[in-house]
Amino acid sequence: MTQRNRFLALAAAALAVPAILSGCAASSGASSDSDKLSVVGFSVLKTANEPVISAFQKTGAGKGVSFTTSYGASGDQSRAVAGGLHADEVHLSLQPDVQSLVDAGLVDKSWDQNATHGILTDSVVVFLVRKGNPLHIESWDDLVKPGVKVITPNPASSGSAKWNILAAWAHAEDAPGGSDAKAQEFVTKLLHNTVALPGSGSDALASFLAGNGDVLLAYENDSIEAKAAGDDVDYIVPKDTLLIENPAAVTTDASPKAQDFLDFQLSKQGQTLYAKAGFRPVISGVKTDVPGANDPSNPFPKVSHLYTIDKDFGGWDKANPEFFDDTTGIITKIIAGLNIGS
């Protein structure tokens, strides 16, 4: 009797385990259907991609191609793909998130060898303020004045926050008499004025729209989208700011249609559609009205001092560990050293 009981328990185990394992295998198996594209992107792209996808489906190359899409925080999406989420194309917030897929062997080393160096969409860091700009925020220096309440997502968890903080750093270093020490002092002051460090760009926007803070450090395209949606906000493009460059790549086992789609996204038609959603075009010659922009007919005013991650920080490969390493990063240390908000 006892033996039989043990046998039954073992039999249950023997039956259950393969059933569960085969269930897992089935869900990850179906991938190589050439007319289906899986696009994995960072959260902001959700609304911007819809018109691009439907326009692509009207072209010769895109006829009959169906899409599955997944959007989320850039780092999360990158880890999800590395962890087995099937993707034909990834479109992420910053280069290190694609680099980690190159390291994992999922994206080819040569992904950034095209006319735009792998970049699909551009934006700049701007200040989102309350309607009418009651505090007259115009420049970076206004953000560190006493009593100004700043919100930025947390650079420890958000890619967009890294762009924001580096923009502030570049400003302070570029100012007359600027130095690393001055920049460190400036960013420390800025973080002292910070009243919330939400986990992602979209959480930060939600917190700002709920009434928190005076200034939100944000992407220009996010700000345009918020204004177009009728939120009671204005945005200021400072005289000097950092160019945000979002990379995209097809994966090594992608269907051939993925490259067609990426080519379409980089075409004049594709870039025009992204511009309408508030992104600065990565190719020249794109002209379109952008609803929600400060001046819809001249939506992307030229920034007199436009910093870039490559020119001013030596690229992400250098800047990411230097500023954001878990223990030794300059910004990590600043945040650890101050009692923000108190």
Next chain:
Amino acid sequence: MTSAVLSQDTRAVGRGRPGVRSTLTPGASLGLGIAMIWFSLLVLIPLAAIVATAGGEGWHGYVDTLTNPQSWAAIKLTVGQSLLVTGINVVMGTLIAWVLVRDRFWGKRLLDLVIDIPFAMPTIVAGLVLLGLYGPRGPLGINVSNTPASVTLALAFVTLPFIVRTVQPVLAELDADVEEAAASLGARRLTTLRRIVLPSIIPAVAAGAALSFARAISEYGSLVLLSGMLPYRTEVVSVRVLSFIEGGDRTSAAALATIMLGVALFVIVALDVIQRRMARRG
């Protein structure tokens, strides 16, 4: 339930080990097998993996995590707030359960239904609702957003149902005759409460408190928008863990998670001991 388990244990010990085995019918052992596999796949194996990851750097992974002032502040905040909120729930949850069982009033059914909403609501929505009400533009003129009080508020909201729902059925089962007998023997209301009612509901309160505490130390969603996630002030452990993962530092994330696992285990065991003591006395 606890007393039933206890008496079974003593019987089993009395008859020796073979006695334990013989209580399993073929059907029961099949059930046990399935239960154990399910439990292992869902809980035991993933937990073991976390502990193993955290142990990847030996003891100094834990020491580094604990001596990092920002992590330590997050642990103190999370455990402190969870204990505070569990304390609040012990009082308020028991009170609500009492009102729902003993009193008759208009809207009782509705209240009984609404209690479960914090369970059913996605926690991020809970955070949004709380921010709307107790944020900078709240109609009440109270603004707790981005302060430690926001953590208390969010945790109190998401853990409210636990003690209500564990105490409610026990109170409903409690025979009013016993209380009447006590009263007729001359016991005052407070004495009846202390000697008759409390001993019967304390195991349920302790069980609810354990659930409430465990839920509180793991909360993330409702804090995302409300707390501002400020290091040293409103940054809870789950947010800290997320930052470690985002930064690619899985060992620190796992170490911090394992520490919290230990805290949760300690509190749950402590509450279980209280529960057993009370059950034995009652």
